[in-house]
Amino acid sequence: MGFNVLVLNIGSTSFKFKYYDVEKENIVAQGKITNIRLDCKYSFKTGEKLVEGEINDSDGYRSCLKKILDFINEYCGGFDNIKAIGFKTVMAGKINYPCILDSNVLDEMRKYNFIAPAHNIPYIEAIETMQKLTPDIPLIGSFETGFHKTIPEYAYIYSIDKNVADEYSIRKYGFHGAAHSFVAHKFSEVEPYAKKIISIHLGGSSSLCAIKDGCSVDTSMGFSPQSGLPMNDRTGDIDVFAILYLMEQKGMSPTDMREFLSSKCGLLGMSGISSDMQKIVESNEAETVIDAYAYAVAKFIGSYIPVLGGLDLISFSGGIGENSFLIKQKICKYFDYMGIKLDCSKQDAKIKSGTLKISSDDSTVKVYTTVVDEELMVAKNAYKVVKGE
Numbered sequence: 001m002g003f004n005v006l007v008l009n010i011g012s013t014s015f016k017f018k019y020y021d022v023e024k025e026n027i028v029a030q031g032k033i034t035n036i037r038l039d040c041k042y043s044f045k046t047g048e049k050l051v052e053g054e055i056n057d058s059d060g061y062r063s064c065l066k067k068i069l070d071f072i073n074e075y076c077g078g079f080d081n082i083k084a085i086g087f088k089t090v091m092a093g094k095i096n097y098p099c100i101l102d103s104n105v106l107d108e109m110r111k112y113n114f115i116a117p118a119h120n121i122p123y124i125e126a127i128e129t130m131q132k133l134t135p136d137i138p139l140i141g142s143f144e145t146g147f148h149k150t151i152p153e154y155a156y157i158y159s160i161d162k163n164v165a166d167e168y169s170i171r172k173y174g175f176h177g178a179a180h181s182f183v184a185h186k187f188s189e190v191e192p193y194a195k196k197i198i199s200i201h202l203g204g205s206s207s208l209c210a211i212k213d214g215c216s217v218d219t220s221m222g223f224s225p226q227s228g229l230p231m232n233d234r235t236g237d238i239d240v241f242a243i244l245y246l247m248e249q250k251g252m253s254p255t256d257m258r259e260f261l262s263s264k265c266g267l268l269g270m271s272g273i274s275s276d277m278q279k280i281v282e283s284n285e286a287e288t289v290i291d292a293y294a295y296a297v298a299k300f301i302g303s304y305i306p307v308l309g310g311l312d313l314i315s316f317s318g319g320i321g322e323n324s325f326l327i328k329q330k331i332c333k334y335f336d337y338m339g340i341k342l343d344c345s346k347q348d349a350k351i352k353s354g355t356l357k358i359s360s361d362d363s364t365v366k367v368y369t370t371v372v373d374e375e376l377m378v379a380k381n382a383y384k385v386v387k388g389e
Contacts (some may be wrong), residue, residue: 082137183317
């Protein structure tokens, strides 16, 4: 048996898991749990064995997590084979590296609950539950900010009072580290010559990352996951004084404004139709929203080309990035002048795993659709922490 890592990708009402033999990069088992605290159901699979059912989750995450452990114990060689448990944690300020999740790290995570309530709060609950269920197994946090620790200081500082910035750790952190690091990892194998890559992760939550020689040198998200591109119902970048003005005019508290910016804006707010890009495209009533989205992505691409000193490859990932050829066309159209061309025969091509080249043979830059395996990167990070690498 190899080095097995259980990876938990926690959400506020649902979550997924994958159980890896990291040394072989093989998935031993995987599954999902949905409708936590409502009508909780699970679906787990290992090999050809599929187990489904309902969970009495009146005690929150405890019964759900125990169900996974019981499944591994019964069908996957035994509970004792779990060498580490990895969490795709989101934010803990200056702790932007993979590490053991002890009480000090959890305290740092709590400081940022206001910034990432949908992420940090359920993760902390799940981690504390797992500490009780598996006291002898190391729990490793792979923070989404971690891949971006290589961004140079001049690219991550904000133009605010230095003393205030230092006191409260205000800076660009960047997120979606697991997704962007997978792109760097994957293309080191698929296109090893490609040293200057722009990873574009488009979905309910969206961001770009400029990757040079396998390292992040800039990214579109900043201090919080709310910044950068417009997202499903999150605003992305906006003039901060527009926010202050709105708070004053409507008498909104910081909590009110956080709720507004993270649930009533983005694609949903602009379109008034849906937070789902596919539904927006199908409606034929929000062309300006689609164009605004593509324009925002193109602006970031354009700003990253001089940062990278050129461009070898573009990777699209995430739900929108994988499935909407229209959005990719609109984005790449801005770079006709550079000779970037998509292969329209790939318009209806579907991808379930790996990578798919969608640029034409005469394109000056290769363009790919990539299905990212975020959990694999979390597992690899957990392996390195436990091994002391």
